[in-house]
Amino acid sequence: MRRGLFGTVQGTIQSIVQPPSDYRPISILPSFKELERRLLGTKIESVDRLGKRVVIQNSNDDLLVFQPKMAGLLVSDTPPNEKHVRLVLKIANAPSEKIIYWDQRGLGNVKLFSRTEMEEFLRAGSIGPDALSIEFEQFYLAFRDCKRPVKPTLLDQSKVAGVGNLYASEIVHACRISPLKNCNELGRKAWRKIYDSMRSILTIAIEHEGSTLSDGTYRNSKNNPGSYQNSHKVYDRAGELCFTCGKNLIERIVQSQRSTFYCSKCQK
DNA sequence: ATTAATGTTCAGAA
DNA sequence: TTTCTGAACATTAA
Numbered sequence: 001m002r003r004g005l006f007g008t009v010q011g012t013i014q015s016i017v018q019p020p021s022d023y024r025p026i027s028i029l030p031s032f033k034e035l036e037r038r039l040l041g042t043k044i045e046s047v048d049r050l051g052k053r054v055v056i057q058n059s060n061d062d063l064l065v066f067q068p069k070m071a072g073l074l075v076s077d078t079p080p081n082e083k084h085v086r087l088v089l090k091i092a093n094a095p096s097e098k099i100i101y102w103d104q105r106g107l108g109n110v111k112l113f114s115r116t117e118m119e120e121f122l123r124a125g126s127i128g129p130d131a132l133s134i135e136f137e138q139f140y141l142a143f144r145d146c147k148r149p150v151k152p153t154l155l156d157q158s159k160v161a162g163v164g165n166l167y168a169s170e171i172v173h174a175c176r177i178s179p180l181k182n183c184n185e186l187g188r189k190a191w192r193k194i195y196d197s198m199r200s201i202l203t204i205a206i207e208h209e210g211s212t213l214s215d216g217t218y219r220n221s222k223n224n225p226g227s228y229q230n231s232h233k234v235y236d237r238a239g240e241l242c243f244t245c246g247k248n249l250i251e252r253i254v255q256s257q258r259s260t261f262y263c264s265k266c267q268k
Numbered sequence: 269a270t271t272a273a274t275g276t277t278c279a280g281a282a
Numbered sequence: 283t284t285t286c287t288g289a290a291c292a293t294t295a296a
Contacts, residue, residue: 024291052276069276071292084292105291107276126278148285157277164275211275215294218275235275256286259273273295282286 009047009076011093013039013058019085026086027109035112038062044091047099051127051161056099063113071217072103078223080104080216104217131162131202140191143183150186150194151179152256163198166211166235169261171197173234176244178267179253179260204231211235234261242266 016036018025028035043059054074056064066074072086079085079102087101087110101110113121129138142159143150153159154168163171172179174197177190186194205211210226212218213236220226229236233243238252238261248265 067277069290070274071276103291104293105274105276107291146284155276166275213275215274217293257288258276271296274293276290278289280287282284 009044011091012041012043013089014092015090017088023106026103026106029111038112051130051157061115063118065111065113066101067109068103069107071105072108073219074221075100075102075223076221080219080223125158127157127161128159131160131198134160136195139195146183148183149180149255150183151260153183165258167201169235170201170233173262173267174201176266179262237261
């Protein structure tokens with residue numbers, strides 16, 4: 001797994017700061033005080049991705065889990081602005097001195113787990129295996145009997161963790177499968193295509209450091225935009241020509257209250 | 269000035 | 283059990 005700058009963060013947590021804010025505070029569990037009590041003076045051992053979460057493990061085996069949701073991100077240095085900075089971990093000894101949690105909408109949360117609590121959480125099954133580690137058989141089993149349309153179901157984090165809204169549209173387009181097709185109407189071969197496309201699209205998107213959409217919210221750990229938006233085949237391309245068939249226009253529909261983009265001519 | 273939209277997910281209800 | 287709806291929030295574009 002590619003981890004970017006945060007994969008190399010080392011050092012001791014010197015202080016934790018929750019900047020004064022005009023906005024409602026984000027959820028910090030069990031509490032800000034408890035974060036200070038259990039993290040100050042401990043060393044950061046690793047920074048990893050788990051589905052859409054970022055997990056920081058410290059030398060006491062506690063796990064600090066960031067769930068940025070719609071509009072949050074972690075940066076090492078400069079945030080997009082100061083007013084939406086929600087939490088800062090100051091690190092003694094470079095390479096990076098800080099880990100900054102920035103969240104424009106404040107929908108995200110931060111939660112501290114003991115190792116036991118994390119094992120319990122994973123066992124409970126609200127998040128499934130990561131999209132880049134799950135094996136095909138397990139992936140197929142998770143989806144094949146579901147009666148819902150394929151695209152919204154790919155967003156179900158309990159089946160597979162890590163596929164977000166724009167990637168779900170890109171994945172089914174790459175397979176030439178309609179987002180409206182029900183999961184249980186697709187055969188094993190179709191699911192194999194979806195599995196392969198999910199892996200390749202997410203892998204390439206990570207290499208491109210993600211997709212920075214027109215609102216500019218998403219940034220990488222150095223506060224630079226990603227470039228995968230330039231490779232989108234359907235997302236945010238309503239009314240534009242489909243690259244695959246070259247004849248039809250990309251359509252936008254709403255499924256489960258989320259936008260879906262697809263080509264009704266080449267996706268069946 | 270409203271409304272709808274936004275890399276999301278959670279509880280609660282049908 | 284599975285699936286759907288609405289809410290949490292800040293900001294921008296239409």
